[in-house]
Amino acid sequence: xxxxxxxxxxxxxxxxxxxxxxxxxxxxxxxxxxxxxxxxxxxxxxxxxxxxxxxxxxxxxxxxxxxxxxxxxxxxxxxxxxxxxxxxxxxxxxxxxxxxxxxxxxxxxxxxxxxxxxxxxxxxxxxxxxxxxxxxxxxxxxxxxxxxxxxxxxxxxxxxxxxxxx
Numbered sequence: 001x002x003x004x005x006x007x008x009x010x011x012x013x014x015x016x017x018x019x020x021x022x023x024x025x026x027x028x029x030x031x032x033x034x035x036x037x038x039x040x041x042x043x044x045x046x047x048x049x050x051x052x053x054x055x056x057x058x059x060x061x062x063x064x065x066x067x068x069x070x071x072x073x074x075x076x077x078x079x080x081x082x083x084x085x086x087x088x089x090x091x092x093x094x095x096x097x098x099x100x101x102x103x104x105x106x107x108x109x110x111x112x113x114x115x116x117x118x119x120x121x122x123x124x125x126x127x128x129x130x131x132x133x134x135x136x137x138x139x140x141x142x143x144x145x146x147x148x149x150x151x152x153x154x155x156x157x158x159x160x161x162x163x164x165x166x
Contacts, residue, residue, distance in 0.1 A: 001144040002057045005041035008147050008157045009053070012036075013139035017130065024136060035142050039157045046071060049137070056141050063138035068131065075132030081112065082121045093117065100124060 003009055012035055016024040030036040038044050040053075048070035056062055068074050094100055094114045102112050102124070112124035151158055 001146075002055070003040055003053050003141070003144050006147050006152060007040045008037060008143075008145050008151065009040050009141065010035040010037040010143040011053075011139050011141050013137050016136040016138075017133045027130075030139070032142060037157045037159065039147055039151055039155065042155050044156060052137075053141070058141055058144050060141045061139070062141065063136075066135045066137070068133055071133065071135045072128035072130045073132075075127055079126040080115065081124050081126055082118075083124055085118075085120050085122060088122065094122065102126075 001007070011030065012032055013028075013030050014026055015028040017027050019025040040050060046066065048066050052064040052066075053062060088094065094117075096114050096116060098114050100112045100114060101109060103109050110126065112126045113129065115123045115125045117123070147157070
């Protein structure tokens, strides 16, 4: 079956990004035991990721690259925030490199990575961890099936066989 809107796709992938020395390193994988399963064209995935899969069918292998612009955007020097240290009173101080769940004034959740800790503030990088990186995907399409009416109304896949919520 071919990938199309209103279909549930299960696939494996290996995601590579450029390392500091210029070589490519594996940063993330989805295996046959733990595939990535998603409702195609439901806005859950990067649009260009889906575009590259659009003509594939069950059993097909794929490989493509996404530029930073088509993936998580270019690195934004401005997207580094200084949070007052008072925000962390009464809880463990986050370590440098740890990820903080944050929320903006509109209730949108996002994550920031702690870059450094000063006397009166915590410096947080709000860029996506993969901002500014070209992403290199390769994998196999394991399964393509029509989404159930319930999945379509919920806007996401319910597991490989469509029966459970996480």
